[in-house]
Amino acid sequence: MKDISKKVSLLCSVCSNSQFMALDCEGKEVLEFSEAPIYKCSDCGCEFSREQLIEENQEIIDANLNEMKKEAVNELKKELKKSLGKLGKIC
Ligand SMILES: [Zn+2]
Structure with a gap:
């Protein structure tokens, strides 16, 4: 990542x-x-x-942390979709 x-x-x-x-x-x-x-x-x-x-800056730091979490979740979803897509092709 x-x-x-x-x-x-x-x-x-x-x-x-x-x-x-x-x-x-x-x-x-x-x-x-x-x-x-x-x-x-x-x-x-x-x-x-x-x-x-x-x-x-605590608020900014917190906001940034939330953004990071969102970004991490989005990356995960993308990865999941990719592997699911591969699975679909095999079956
Ligand atoms: Zn200033």
Whole structure:
């Protein structure tokens, strides 16, 4: 199956931008995005803590999870139809 987890991206709750800068406690930009304590929206400049960002994106994350589930079910159905179609031809 395709890697669909990459579709989930966090959004700024102020301007819906999806680009963030990762900052350390002193406001310096860091390269380790996943370990930064602060994320700054590159568009409106609002700063969020990791917890804030995740909390405010929980709905988006949930929605994405539901989408993924739907996609997985659809893939399954397709596969099922294919194998059923093959069976039909044999019989
Ligand atoms: Zn923003």
